[in-house]
Amino acid sequence: MSGVARVSVIGASGYAGAIAAMLVDRHPFFALAHVTARGEAGQRLDDVHPRTRVRLELEAWQPDAQSDVDAALVCWPHGAAAPAVAALRERGVRVVDLSADFRLRDRGVYEDWYGVHGAPGLFGQAVYGLPELHRDAVRGADLVANPGCYPTAALLALAPLARAGLLGDVVIDAKSGVSGAGREPTAGTHYVAADENMTPYKVGRHRHTPEIEQELALQGAPVTISFTPHLVPLAQGELVSCYVAPARPHDPAEVEELYDDAYATEPWVELRTGPPGVLEVRDTNFCRLSVHTDPRTERIMVFAAIDNLWKGAASQAVQNLNLMFGRDEREGLW
Amino acid sequence: MSGVARVSVIGASGYAGAIAAMLVDRHPFFALAHVTARGEAGQRLDDVHPRTRVRLELEAWQPDAQSDVDAALVCWPHGAAAPAVAALRERGVRVVDLSADFRLRDRGVYEDWYGVHGAPGLFGQAVYGLPELHRDAVRGADLVANPGCYPTAALLALAPLARAGLLGDVVIDAKSGVSGAGREPTAGTHYVAADENMTPYKVGRHRHTPEIEQELALQGAPVTISFTPHLVPLAQGELVSCYVAPARPHDPAEVEELYDDAYATEPWVELRTGPPGVLEVRDTNFCRLSVHTDPRTERIMVFAAIDNLWKGAASQAVQNLNLMFGRDEREGLW
């Protein structure tokens, strides 16, 4: 490919969209063509999100205005995203969709957890954009469904065990910073409510559950997981603590080897012997993880830390975009 | 007085109102009669504000429903508070008003900074409820205007200098936690916006300015102050840093003596040699302060720390209530 690819960010006024726009804007290969927003159209992005330093003006969403771009990152909520994605695809624009609309493969499961789909004709057409699991498929894709933040961390933590037939009973206790709740001011995101507090939420009914189960099944482990997210008082950062009862006898050395094999050459996964802290991956595309076997309980424990807005959303979208355009997947992210 | 006084908290769903209700509820002499709220009427106060442990149901505001109480703490915003205060006074209810509606003595100044007054007939009828300055007047009062949070700290810091003719040029740099912005979720109170951030706000136009100037003038120092508040990332706590160019030559020992004389026997003022931290007064009615003279600059510096929701609002209201009902002013606050 000669020249530079033009990329839009649709929904750039949210946290993930703003970071996505910043990353595209600073990218050596991509050029930021348009940024859109609903309520804040007409303002410059760096007035709404100073840290981006992106001086582009936010436009209202008009599908035809996007005809001149090569790709778009869609950062709208589920439900609203699907029709926008369809409109972009009709105009030949390659899309990474950050919503949940194209992540699931089973229409019934989607409807159970999310309701009616906004672009049924496209359902099932996307590649699930977790590059560490589906790199080759992403490379050729025109439509990539960017994974949810929790699934990103949980799947990187559990995929090696799933592939090796070791995944028995699974409990996932996940903790996320407040940016995960979105930019909308609510009672729960008020500083005084969130500060010095922590609490479980959506117990037994968080929508990332079927997404994790789908992908574990594709890796060979059709398990029903127990997944419980918690809100913790920090802005960005996500920690996923996975407690696994192994499905078969094994040697601790086998587990260690599985993770070494899976991640030794992955550019964005850092395997460590000690447990990770979320601050270590703040503002990066890294997933940092550790695996432990407990001789007392015979359980395998895996801890994975990511930045929920970066590897859990915006920077992973750019990692996918890099792959879709045949670039080094580290480009513009380091 | 025999028996126990019945007290209502009008506007108990805000931060200050909820704490006021909790303090009245636990008070040995007062009994919490009613708590009111607009949007959350029908809910129990401890469901909205668990930390209060007050099981009373929030009622909609109906003046006649308050006829059976001896006193009320009015925790509504300025403008809205005045008519409610008038309605309560008409029913013989003694009132501590936490809004700004009755703090100023000059109607023109009120209108310049706040606009039209909601109960002009009562304007100028209230005692300014900073007990350390106006204790005797509060004792006999039926209507007390509870001071603003910044004026509380600033006046305790500066009154001794004002009375001694030492107050020359005054710069006040004030810092407050996020609860000072109220419970309404806004872009500025979102955890992700306030966390790890700090910023000046309302530069040159914060409404507590005329209140501080009025009271300093009453103490003998008719000065124009420079007052600038800042938002800092903590929930409760307020620090006021006062930089004073002395109005006349003096000895450092004189300054020290002024503060000792003013505060040695005050139950709620803690004079210290080292500068105060806001955590030291969190969840208390204390104002903690230190005074310093700088031989290099010849400036006097006074630092005062309070909890903006307690001594800056709710607990000071109860301190006033104690005085109005002839009780020990420490009762129920320790």
Add this chain to the structure above:
Amino acid sequence: MSGVARVSVIGASGYAGAIAAMLVDRHPFFALAHVTARGEAGQRLDDVHPRTRVRLELEAWQPDAQSDVDAALVCWPHGAAAPAVAALRERGVRVVDLSADFRLRDRGVYEDWYGVHGAPGLFGQAVYGLPELHRDAVRGADLVANPGCYPTAALLALAPLARAGLLGDVVIDAKSGVSGAGREPTAGTHYVAADENMTPYKVGRHRHTPEIEQELALQGAPVTISFTPHLVPLAQGELVSCYVAPARPHDPAEVEELYDDAYATEPWVELRTGPPGVLEVRDTNFCRLSVHTDPRTERIMVFAAIDNLWKGAASQAVQNLNLMFGRDEREGLW
């Protein structure tokens, strides 16, 4: 009992000791007799811990100086605590020990997890002071082992299931604020290291594990638990998330009833339908918990929030002291 009981706090310069001293000092029945400290002896407690407002001077530890007291709260680290407890018991002083030295009943287990015991003659003589499980035994006790913070929350969460034969496989994911790491400044407790961070620690080897297992076994469920603590960026507060695979078929209604029966009349346990937040119990002796059954996974989930320094240490010690002296167990804690 007529008159007032004199109580010392041994080791009052740590977080839990300082709060314990404050609570005893404000208690209507107990009088604070002595406070001791090692490094900070000679300073006043309110200079070291301003929030206590306790003006007593910290003394060096001298067993004979304690002969004039009725009871002592020992707030020393495990190992060091046992000989001090022995010295106090020899002088007829009733003791609540906040260390781990007297919590375990099996000497071998103690030595495996903690090493040599410092007062073997007293080993096994203490009552495990979780009043909600052992109230009657605490009432008659002269030596009470105050539970660890995590065991307090975990046992309140799991005891009803243990007693009902419902406790199968147990995973406990626990999260604590930084005060849990103690007052010693370390690389890990530095603000810059802990702020905006969270991380698991002591994976598979936290010393509260055998304590939880011992007490669950006493309630009828001899299980091996998987217990993993995490450090989260807040000062005080602890949340324990328990994931239980039930040991037998059951009805969700049965679970609900178990918790209602267990806690409806407990003064310090708040059972709620929605998950608890740690801020709701900050600076209190309350444990707030919720129980959930997940039809999808058939797992029972219990979440319990406490303040690690209060119900997890200092205020629970006073609750025990109240019981030991025949007082209402709420006295001085509300």
Add this chain to the structure above:
Amino acid sequence: MSGVARVSVIGASGYAGAIAAMLVDRHPFFALAHVTARGEAGQRLDDVHPRTRVRLELEAWQPDAQSDVDAALVCWPHGAAAPAVAALRERGVRVVDLSADFRLRDRGVYEDWYGVHGAPGLFGQAVYGLPELHRDAVRGADLVANPGCYPTAALLALAPLARAGLLGDVVIDAKSGVSGAGREPTAGTHYVAADENMTPYKVGRHRHTPEIEQELALQGAPVTISFTPHLVPLAQGELVSCYVAPARPHDPAEVEELYDDAYATEPWVELRTGPPGVLEVRDTNFCRLSVHTDPRTERIMVFAAIDNLWKGAASQAVQNLNLMFGRDEREGLW
């Protein structure tokens, strides 16, 4: 210059040193040659400071080992830095010193505030490395004294007024995050002490005072300033609030123009109409500032926000290094 310049970071285990090493390591023109540390020599830098992702091993300090480098950033405390700087200069290494040892021009003033100087032969030989004030001098320099964090913000805020003869009485109220206190764990940097707290410190005696006064005098305003720093609960970020009584009558438009003229083309200064927040410059080399004239008090107020570890230390050192080596001063910092 052909090829790439080799740069060492001396003292890379502190906060500023680690960031400096990271910036040099990622710089297109500079190559990171050595990193040194005392206590942590032998460890890899990314084990001590994971966010740097610098895999170099920390070496013990040996001047001769530095003979193969073109330049060094010295990140040692004042006093210790001077001899190291001298040793490096003797070996022909160009130096940016981040300590205070070479910032002052008057030896007596240095000794009053810091004590004996560690390399008197070099005293007065350095260029004061605030590029916005001394860009040309930095370009030719072999030894640059990197400014203190507070002076950086304060001088950028006040220099335009100083040059225009407008600087009369000056009060600077400064607020810094906890990283400013260094990486050493102390009682004051413990999370539990700093969290939810704020307090003034070193009242009337902070060592950045003479540095600010020296540079203001060089800009034409020999004033005695009142400078008071405060500790606030955030990791990185510094806000300087300057309250100026103008030295002569003037028009508000003149003030605005002065700042436009000074900063319109500065790559690292962002002039805004609204007051800056420190989060807006986090992890960047930007200084963001606003200037306000208050008709009521006739005072000029200037607010400047920087990241104390970046523009206040590490990234400004690299900005200086860029200038010393004839590079674009934005290189490697964007």
